[in-house]
Amino acid sequence: MSEILRLSGVFKSYDGKNNVLKNIDLKIEKGEFIGIIGQSGSGKSTLLNIIGALDTPSKGEIYFDGENISYYDSEKRAQFRNKNIGFVFQFHFLLPQFSVMENILIPSWIESGKDSHEKEEEVLNILKDMELEEIAYRDSQNISGGQQQRIAIARALLNKPRIVLADEPTGNLDSKTSAQIYNLLRKINKKYSTTFLIVTHNPEIAALCDRVIEISDGIIK
């Protein structure tokens, strides 16, 4: 296995005084499927935001495929994210006034304009994989919570990212739907060697990960 991501001495402060992440060192191999656990407020989402270049560290270095991405400007960070990162956010952010298909396509409209039949085919393939093709053109507010979460995952997968960062993808879902979502992520992980970092409060999901990282008050235990 080879390294895809390395954090070295990473600190994050939002107010310039208190550090929310404290001297994080972390090395992740290509294709790893990692669970991140820790209490509310321990710094899990902050860590994902920094790894995904949504935010920058206050101090320290982040290397992606050997390249130091820590202090890219916002434009370079956006390019980097589009190319490499798929996000499944803690709150899934589907836009209710758009269909399922439109919600999945929105990021690619931003990248390459609105006319793309090819992309629509790809979305249908992903939805088929998830056994969700029958809801492709439904209003996104008229589907279940578990389906919404899987649509948010489909959106994250569309550009075939190298890393998927998922912030509680099974939060608020029953155990059967949680298991379905886990199986789906694992399938993608195996099929494309996509690296996964998954924040979870669910011990059953954590137990199925290749490795679990525990954060406590901004420190990796």
Ligand SMILES: Nc1ncnc2c1ncn2[C@@H]1O[C@H](COP(=O)(O)OP(=O)(O)OP(=O)(O)O)[C@@H](O)[C@H]1O
């Ligand atoms: N944008 C922000 N500005 C200021 N403080 C923030 C910001 N985002 C997070 N924090 C603070 O940083 C700390 C870590 O927050 P973070 O969101 O990373 O925690 P978390 O582990 O994801 O928690 P949860 O499990 O509740 O989602 C918390 O004390 C939080 O209040």
Ligand SMILES: [Mg+2]
């Ligand atoms: Mg969080």
